[in-house]
Amino acid sequence: xxxxxxxxxxxxxxxxxxxxxxxxxxxxxxxxxxxxxxxxxxxxxxxxxxxxxxxxxxxxxxxxxxxxxxxxxxxxxxxxxxxxxxxxxxxxxxxxxxxxxxxxxxxxxxxxxxxxxxxxxxxxxxxxxxxxxxxxxxxxxxxxxxxxxxxxxxxxxxxxxxxxxxxxxxxxxxxxxxxxxxxxxxxxxxxxxxxxxxxxxxxxxxxxxxxxxxxxxxxxxxxxxxxxxxxxxxxxxxxxxxxxxxxxxxxxxxxxxxxxxxxxxxxxxxxxxxxxxxxxxxxxxxxxxxxxxxxxxxxxxxxxxxxxxxxxxxxxxxxxxxxxxxxxxxxxxxxxxxxxxxxxxxxxxxxxxxxxxxxxxxxxxxxxxxxxxxxxxxxx
Amino acid sequence: xxxxxxxxxxxxxxxxxxxxxxxxxxxxxxxxxxxxxxxxxxxxxxxxxxxxxxxxxxxxxxxxxxxxxxxxxxxxxxxxxxxxxxxxxxxxxxxxxxxxxxxxxxxxxxxxxxxxxxxxxxxxxxxxxxxxxxxxxxxxxxxxxxxxxxxxxxxxxxxxxxxxxxxxxxxxxxxxxxxxxxxxxxxxxxxxxxxxxxxxxxxxxxxxxxxxxxxxxxxxxxxxxxxxxxxxxxxxxx
Numbered sequence: 137x138x139x140x141x142x143x144x145x146x147x148x149x150x151x152x153x154x155x156x157x158x159x160x161x162x163x164x165x166x167x168x169x170x171x172x173x174x175x176x177x178x179x180x181x182x183x184x185x186x187x188x189x190x191x192x193x194x195x196x197x198x199x200x201x202x203x204x205x206x207x208x209x210x211x212x213x214x215x216x217x218x219x220x221x222x223x224x225x226x227x228x229x230x231x232x233x234x235x236x237x238x239x240x241x242x243x244x245x246x247x248x249x250x251x252x253x254x255x256x257x258x259x260x261x262x263x264x265x266x267x268x269x270x271x272x273x274x275x276x277x278x279x280x281x282x283x284x285x286x287x288x289x290x291x292x293x294x295x296x297x298x299x300x301x302x303x304x305x306x307x308x309x310x311x312x313x314x315x316x317x318x319x320x321x322x323x324x325x326x327x328x329x330x331x332x333x334x335x336x337x338x339x340x341x342x343x344x345x346x347x348x349x350x351x352x353x354x355x356x357x358x359x360x361x362x363x364x365x366x367x368x369x370x371x372x373x374x375x376x377x378x379x380x381x382x383x384x385x386x387x388x389x390x391x392x393x394x395x396x397x398x399x400x401x402x403x404x405x406x407x408x409x410x411x412x413x414x415x416x417x418x419x420x421x422x423x424x425x426x427x428x429x430x431x432x433x434x435x436x437x438x439x440x441x442x443x444x445x446x447x448x449x450x451x452x453x454x455x456x457x458x459x460x461x462x463x464x465x466x467x468x469x470x471x472x473x474x475x476x477x478x479x480x481x482x483x484x485x486x487x488x489x490x491x492x493x494x495x496x497x498x499x500x501x502x503x504x505x506x507x508x509x510x511x512x513x514x515x516x
Numbered sequence: 517x518x519x520x521x522x523x524x525x526x527x528x529x530x531x532x533x534x535x536x537x538x539x540x541x542x543x544x545x546x547x548x549x550x551x552x553x554x555x556x557x558x559x560x561x562x563x564x565x566x567x568x569x570x571x572x573x574x575x576x577x578x579x580x581x582x583x584x585x586x587x588x589x590x591x592x593x594x595x596x597x598x599x600x601x602x603x604x605x606x607x608x609x610x611x612x613x614x615x616x617x618x619x620x621x622x623x624x625x626x627x628x629x630x631x632x633x634x635x636x637x638x639x640x641x642x643x644x645x646x647x648x649x650x651x652x653x654x655x656x657x658x659x660x661x662x663x664x665x666x667x668x669x670x671x672x673x674x675x676x677x678x679x680x681x682x683x684x685x686x687x688x689x690x691x692x693x694x695x696x697x698x699x700x701x702x703x704x705x706x707x708x709x710x711x712x713x714x715x716x717x718x719x720x721x722x723x724x725x726x727x728x729x730x731x732x733x734x735x736x737x738x739x740x741x742x743x744x745x746x747x748x749x750x751x752x753x754x
Contacts, residue, residue, distance in 0.1 A: 366614040369605045375603040380563055381662065382589030382618035 155427055171182045172378065195346045199339045214345045215406045217446035218352045220431050221372050221439065222399030225356055228436030229365065229427075230392030231372040232281050233290045234274075236297035237400050238424040243300065244270045244404020245414045246309060250325050250511045254316035259332035259409070263348065265400040266405035274397020275390045282386055297424050310408075328413025329405070338411060345406050352399055356439055359395065364388060433473040435484025444486050448473075517702065518562075518580075518670065523571030525557055525726075532557040533568070534726035542704040543696045546717035548710075548735060550746065553723040554597055554600055555706045562589055563595055575670055581696050590620045590671030592701070594662070599614040600708055602658040604648035608639055611647055612661045621667040635666035636698070637691060653684040660691060677709050685712055692716045714738060722746070 140236045195230060199207055248266040257265070261504025278294045281289050310327035311319045335344035359365055367388045370378035378385055408414050430448040448470075453463045481488040518540040525533040532554040540547075547555050560566040562573065562584030569725060573580045575593070583591060594615070603611050612630045616622060622629040634643050637657040647658055656676055663671045673692065677685040689712050697705050706715055713720060714734050721731035724746040730737050737743055 366603075366606060366610050369610075369616070370603050370614055373603050374601060374604065376563075376565060377597065379565070379585045379601065380595050380597075380601075381615045382586050382590060383614070384586050384618075512665055 142230075154510065184452075191346075191350065195343050199342055204338060206454075207342055209451060211338070211342045211345055211410055212407070213446045213450045214342070214349050215403050215410060215451050217442050218349050218406070219400050219402035220429065220434060220445035220449065221352060221356055222396035222403075222443035223427060223431045224398040224434070224436045224439070224442050224445065224459070225359070225399075226392050227431065228441075229360060229368045229372070230389065231368070232285065232389065232392060233293070233428070234278070234393065234396065235290050235294040235424040235428060236274075236277055236300065237396060239297040239300040239304075239419055239421070239429045240270050240274055240397050240400035242309065242408060242414070242416075242419040243273060243306060243409065244401030246404070246406035247401065248329055248405035248408050249310055249414075250316050251327055253318060255315040259330075263402050263405040267402040267445060270401025270404065271394040271398030275394040277312075277397075278390055278393025281389050294421070294424065297421050303439070304416055304419070310414055314378040323448070324416035325415045327408070328410075329408035331409045341409065345410075348406060352402060353439055353442075356393075356399075362440070364395075366393060374442055429470045429474045432477045433470065433484055435486035435488075437483055438486050441484050441486040444484070517576055518704070519574045519751050521574075523558075523561065523568050525554070525561060525566055529667070532560070532726050536571070536723070536726065536728050538721055538731060539697060540702070540704055540721070540729050541719060542702045543719070544692060544717045546713040546720035547704055547706045547723065548708075548713060548720060549723035550654045551730075552571045552725070554726040555723055556674060557726075558723070559595060559674050559704075559706065562588075562593065562670075562672060564569065586618075589615070589618065592619070593672070594664070594665060594668045594670070594701075595672035596656070596659040596663055596674055596700045598674045598678065600652070600655050600659055602647045602650075602655045607633060607645070607646055608658055608661070609643045611658050615662045616665045616728045619666050620663075623667070629666055633661040636694075637661045637663055638687075646686070653680055656680065656684075656688065657691075660688070664695060664699045664701070668699060671695060671699075671701045671703045673703060673707075673708050676705070677707055677712050685709060688712075689715050710738065 198210060202210065219237055219241055223234065224235075226232055226234055244266045247261045247269045251262050251265060277293060280292045284292060285476070308319065312327070331341050332344065335341040366380065367383045370381055371385060375385060378388075404414075408434050424478060427449065430445040431441070433448060434445030453466060456463050456465065477484055517539075520538040520540075521534055523530065523533055523536040528566070532552070536552075536554075536558070545559070549555055557566055561568050562580060564581075568581070572617060574593075578586060578591065580593070581592075597703075599717075603614065606614065608750045609630060612633050613626065616626050616629050616633075623632070631640075631643075634640055637660050639654065639657055641662060642654060650658070660676065663673070676692070677688055680688065692703060692705060692712075693716055695701055705713060705716055717734050719732060720734040720737045722729050722737060722740075722743045729746055730743050
């Protein structure tokens with residue numbers, strides 16, 4: 137004998153949550169990295185080839201067709217794609233949200249600058265240390281994530297962002313030079329990190345940034361495909377199922393924060409050596425929310441979404457500016473965009489645009505041959 | 517072999533497990549009782565999701581309650597959930613690999629262990645499919661594969677046959693009977709399907725309102741008058 141299903145659940149508290157909601161901010165089950173991207177039909181080698189050609193064009197073709205101003209813009213797109221990559225991983229894979237990633241960018245830049253004033257470490261090592269230090273700070277900020285989630289976690293990280301701003305102001309970031317803790321008025325309002333010897337020119341430095349970004353994307357891919365990716369997938373579904381599988385929840389939660397922050401730190405160090413260097417006005421707290429918006433719009437369930445997000449964040453304002461349109465428009469545009477993502481297109485632009493184009497193509501084909509479509513419909 | 521001694525769980529004024537003392541011998545043990553009897557709470561205590569106010573649980577001589585929750589899986593404790601919890605985003609293979617790589621010890625290489633576990637439940641053709649695209653019965657099997665991969669010592673099955681049609685339940689029953697011998701783990705089975713429990717379990721314990729009311733050989737327990745009254749319900753003779 138078996139009892140009816142409706143009675144089959146004991147009225148005891150269980151840690152398994154039923155029917156999670158579908159928005160990316162809640163890490164829902166209805167929408168998931170696996171479900172999104174499943175429509176791709178390209179085979180592995182073809183995709184790899186297309187990606188390689190695209191990458192070669194980005195590294196060698198793009199600098200040839202744009203002037204110095206746009207090269208700076210594109211360089212910052214590449215650098216910011218590392219930040220959006222980290223935040224996308226945190227939201228889409230680990231199912232947590234942080235509103236302090238933009239300020240961690242400043243921390244990364246700061247650490248790299250201070251290390252440069254104090255030591256004569258080579259540039260790659262500066263980036264690495266800036267990343268690791270920022271990663272540690274990020275993990276520290278992520279500690280509340282062990283107890284909180286959703287809105288409360290977002291609030292805590294936003295407060296952390298505010299706190300970092302206060303520290304930057306008090307310390308008069310980027311505060312000149314002279315040793316690790318030195319302060320020199322000669323540095324002025326903005327500081328620039330000396331570039332590596334192999335990449336002193338703008339074009340060479342652009343390629344250097346592309347190479348570092350590529351490494352970060354590979355690091356992300358390695359995480360997503362590997363053991364951390366599987367552990368995060370379990371955590372996203374429910375904490376109970378992760379624990380029952382032996383996943384160290386504390387470790388993987390903090391690791392996600394550390395990884396995202398490491399990437400922000402690396403990007404910050406790169407930014408410090410970009411044209412114009414860094415100054416305190418570059419890092420307003422509200423940009424953290426802007427960052428969250430573009431990451432959601434780009435798409436958090438695919439690594440390509442990070443590139444789209446960076447284009448929205450850095451290229452779109454420059455384009456609007458160029459066309460004489462007020463960049464204030466962006467706030468409205470991003471607001472509508474985020475609403476769209478949360479309501480209908482959880483995979484973001486990187487997932488939705490190919491789908492929409494395919495639908496449009498089908499629609500156009502049908503319009504072009506209405507008779508055949510009619511015949512098809514007549515024969516079930 | 518699990519020894520439970522004086523276990524008590526309290527949620528405010530509710531006492532879902534009340535001074536429970538029980539020995540679950542090896543092989544496959546059934547744990548039955550009406551809804552709210554404390555079966556799932558007992559599993560949650562073993563998993564570390566619920567902290568008891570009193571009592572002790574020893575499994576093969578190790579103090580289970582002293583271990584951090586995720587370390588219990590490493591020790592060899594596995595479970596399935598009443599509402600099936602195979603990870604929808606991962607493939608069948610990755611679902612099982614997740615457990616293998618986060619627990620200790622195995623029979624062969626991680627890859628081989630995972631393939632063996634997938635073969636054990638008969639899901640080889642679906643190994644690379646995303647669990648979210650599988651049907652309810654196959655997802656239950658994924659959970660069983662997760663429970664048997666590597667070196668499990670105690671496998672807790674929480675209503676594994678809930679919602680399954682009869683033929684799928686029979687298949688599951690055959691699998692459950694093979695676990696102690698082929699995998700070498702003790703099984704504790706909670707289910708409302710008495711035919712499944714009597715087909716799989718040599719011994720059975722009965723809970724009612726958090727108290728143990730009977731335990732022993734399955735056939736005898738199911739004949740016990742107390743059990744019939746508490747669980748199956750009988751008309752009181754006047």
